[in-house]
Amino acid sequence: MSKSYGKCCDCGKDLPGIQASRFVKPRRCMACYRKTCKGWHLNQGYVRVTVVPGRKGKRRYAHQIEAEKIIGRPLMPGEVVHHRNEHRSDNVGGNLKVHANAGVHVLAEGHVSRGVDGKFQSPKERK
Numbered sequence: 001m002s003k004s005y006g007k008c009c010d011c012g013k014d015l016p017g018i019q020a021s022r023f024v025k026p027r028r029c030m031a032c033y034r035k036t037c038k039g040w041h042l043n044q045g046y047v048r049v050t051v052v053p054g055r056k057g058k059r060r061y062a063h064q065i066e067a068e069k070i071i072g073r074p075l076m077p078g079e080v081v082h083h084r085n086e087h088r089s090d091n092v093g094g095n096l097k098v099h100a101n102a103g104v105h106v107l108a109e110g111h112v113s114r115g116v117d118g119k120f121q122s123p124k125e126r127k
Contacts, residue, residue: 008029008032009032010029010032011029011031011032013029013031015029044088045087045088045089046061046062046063046088046089047061047062047063047088047089047091048060048061048062049061049062049065061081062091063081063083063088063091063096064081066091066092066093066096067081067096067098069093070093070096070098071098075098078100078101078102079098079099079100079101080098080099080100080101080102080104080105081096081097081098081099082096082097082098082099082105082109083095083096084096084097
């Protein structure tokens with residue numbers, strides 16, 4: 001019998017081969033995951049939707065599609081969509097903000113700032 005490393009957060013089945021200590025988020029078995037992800041799937045927390053169906057169909061991130069609806073035009077190359085509440089799967093219009101490029105995004109949202117010596121610092125280095 002295989003060793004169980006945790007339980008599914010929905011149905012309570014054992015999750016073989018997944019060490020619970022490695023993951024902070026609650027985990028689902030494949031059956032429960034498929035029930036919650038019809039028509040889309042998650043990629044590092046971001047929701048991806050299939051735009052062109054088929055085996056090699058085109059997929060896009062849902063937050064980019066929503067941002068394009070809000071600003072009324074396609075995103076320009078280099079533009080970055082920021083989630084204000086930092087939940088990558090929350091793609092409500094009021095939660096999204098478009099920045100001109102990654103540098104503007106990082107400075108505007110406080111992901112990186114300038115230190116006393118004028119060099120860039122991450123939030124961990126500021127403490």
